[in-house]
Amino acid sequence: MTEPAAVRCTGLSHSFGATRAVDGVDLEIHPGEVFGLLGPNGAGKTTTLRMITTLLPTTPDRITVFGVDVARRRMAVRRLIGYVPQQLSADGALTGRENVALFARLFDVPRRQRAEQVRLALDLVGLAGDADRTAKTYSGGMIRRLELAQALVSSPRLLILDEPTIGLDPVARSSVWDRIASIREATGMTVLVTTHYMDEAEQYCDRVALMHAGRIRALGTPAELEADLGPESTLDDVFRTVTGNRLEHEEGGIRGVRATRRTARRLG
Numbered sequence: 001m002t003e004p005a006a007v008r009c010t011g012l013s014h015s016f017g018a019t020r021a022v023d024g025v026d027l028e029i030h031p032g033e034v035f036g037l038l039g040p041n042g043a044g045k046t047t048t049l050r051m052i053t054t055l056l057p058t059t060p061d062r063i064t065v066f067g068v069d070v071a072r073r074r075m076a077v078r079r080l081i082g083y084v085p086q087q088l089s090a091d092g093a094l095t096g097r098e099n100v101a102l103f104a105r106l107f108d109v110p111r112r113q114r115a116e117q118v119r120l121a122l123d124l125v126g127l128a129g130d131a132d133r134t135a136k137t138y139s140g141g142m143i144r145r146l147e148l149a150q151a152l153v154s155s156p157r158l159l160i161l162d163e164p165t166i167g168l169d170p171v172a173r174s175s176v177w178d179r180i181a182s183i184r185e186a187t188g189m190t191v192l193v194t195t196h197y198m199d200e201a202e203q204y205c206d207r208v209a210l211m212h213a214g215r216i217r218a219l220g221t222p223a224e225l226e227a228d229l230g231p232e233s234t235l236d237d238v239f240r241t242v243t244g245n246r247l248e249h250e251e252g253g254i255r256g257v258r259a260t261r262r263t264a265r266r267l268g
């Protein structure tokens, strides 16, 4: 029997009053891949994630997570997912370890396994050495990694991250992405991540979907999407071509690294 898709969305839509936030999204995310949902502010990315994570209601047969229908079996789906929303939840007065332990209790990690699961999660995000410092002494990048550990402590099969690098400097952004890559490597977990930093997605995601005004406008590996536009093209160019819009985002250090790596790939 073939393994079910990690996530399958079929004709997924959601409106807030007159605003059609998500408009007929079809999506299939393969087990074990890092999948990037990309688009500018207001594209509908967070709304899509909130439906997949059961935080917004859906009707049956619209979304499955590892074959489990989100509308019919919300609690079963929640156990499969670790979700890091954009709003930070770590408590600065608690240590890193205490913050993660709180999530272990919230997610009903059996008492006997809690200390070990907390240790493993902190280790996976590279915070083992800082676990007993209060979170208020952490840098922005460390806080993001702590949020990752909180989501990992229940050993989810699907890790969902909403803009995990927003507001971070380029060095911290690449350290968060490196951790995401190593977590996938170590656990085989499926990762669904939203970002509006196209250059980061290009570097770290196996496949991406470009979302604009509630719809998926292009889907494939970054290389596939860029191939049609010629050798020097970027995902920004693809986005501009399929939507007629330019994606506004900060220029950062990672972009420079990307350009260098792309050039190296072509040369070599």
Ligand SMILES: Nc1ncnc2c1ncn2[C@@H]1O[C@H](COP(=O)(O)OP(=O)(O)OP(=O)(O)O)[C@@H](O)[C@H]1O
Residues within 6 Å of the ligand: 016, 019, 020, 021, 039, 040, 041, 042, 043, 044, 045, 046, 047, 048, 196
């Ligand atoms: N709770 C809400 N009430 C009303 N409108 C909403 C609500 N949440 C989102 N919207 C609207 O739905 C549309 C999609 O928003 P959404 O947050 O899904 O986009 P996004 O791609 O995640 O953007 P961002 O990167 O800014 O988070 C936007 O027009 C937004 O204003």
